[in-house]
């Protein structure tokens with residue numbers, strides 16, 4: 198079914214339609230704007246989420262670089278003493294009973310000596326570190342506008358650089374005591390790809406104990422429960438939260454006792470790419486050479502770690518279950534981690550692109566739009582409507598588009614951009630999409646969908662680059 202956006206795009210001149218589409222996207226970000234930070238979505242997610250805010254800053258940069266900078270600064274105000282950036286900062290003004298588990302559930306995290314002053318409360322989990330990538334993009338847009346914008350953006354980089362350094366230090370130490378170059382996550386929520394089949398095996402080893410009854414407010418905001426994780430998933434999520442709280446949100450205790458400890462390759466690849474961005478920021482702010490040596494060592498270690506997780510048979514990178522001591526063989530978009538990390542040799546890059554083009558992903562004959570399903574239809578955990586088990590996500594497509602550009606693959610990147618924009622325009626800035634019929638699923642007016650739309654619209658390639666292979 199065609200939405201208002203879609204009709205507008207077909208009826209108007211291409212330029213007129215794009216201008217109105219960008220205006221709609223800006224409107225979504227304005228509507229979700231809470232002053233210095235942005236709700237991830239108006240109803241389903243009324244708080245500030247960590248990696249959402251990074252993508253949101255990228256979108257905001259195209260109409261207000263100062264506000265984009267504030268989005269990241271506001272998040273980093275709630276950084277823990279260890280350097281951790283919480284995956285949620287709870288909105289004190291959110292209606293009661295709007296999101297579960299809400300601030301009251303996490304309040305005990307505030308008792309940790311490492312937690313920032315509360316309220317607002319934060320969760321004690323974290324999410325992939327897209328932030329330095331976002332800050333660098335804010336800088337690039339501000340620098341192009343020149344004058345005061347550029348000056349303000351440089352001040353912003355100086356303010357945020359030490360916070361980024363501490364954040365990446367946390368991830369490369371507390372979350373990688375083995376020095377493997379791969380980040381350990383304690384909970385599927387930390388991956389950002391919550392109910393992906395990536396986590397099925399390690400979750401099946403989690404024995405859930407006594408849990409009090411709890412509400413599923415999330416189900417009120419979606420058309421069908423099949424779009425969200427199941428109750429069995431939620432029991433395990435809440436049990437893991439209970440264990441992390443019982444360990445006092447302390448890294449060493451958690452590492453010792455926690456039943457879910459997984460090396461996440463997507464998280465690790467984003468960290469490797471974010472370290473490249475951090476290196477550029479370090480140069481821009483004139484950071485000491487010792488910092489740069491440290492960041493270079495994180496980058497090298499990250500690449501080594503990812504390299505070790507390559508599965509030549511699947512042509513993908515695999516997560517690793519530390520508790521079971523084995524790789525997790527699922528076919529999901531996370532397997533493209535080396536593409537996101539960047540700097541791949543031609544052999545590995547070719548292998549990744551072959552997998553991307555294969556019927557397991559973009560070459561699948563039933564796809565409504567040529568964008569990759571979050572889980573390959575060939576994976577036994579695939580489900581076409583369920584959250585991260587199959588639907589396509591604009592924000593993931595943005596990450597792949599950005600990575601393809603960095604890998605020197607502009608035509609493939611443009612293919613993704615050209616498929617993603619009409620997909621989003623067919624909806625009200627949907628959170629994710631059924632891959633075969635193209636139905637918009639999850640939340641409407643999702644902030645990061647609007648944000649990546651703005652970045653894509655601002656990055657129209659010149660005529661030459663547009664010719665899609």
Ligand code: 9WN
Pocket residue numbers: 237238242246248249284386388389390391415
């Ligand atoms: C749990 C906000 C977040 C995203 C995640 C996405 C979803 C939360 C939820 O929404 O997770 O953190 O309640 O389902 O999986 O990637 O950051 O948009």
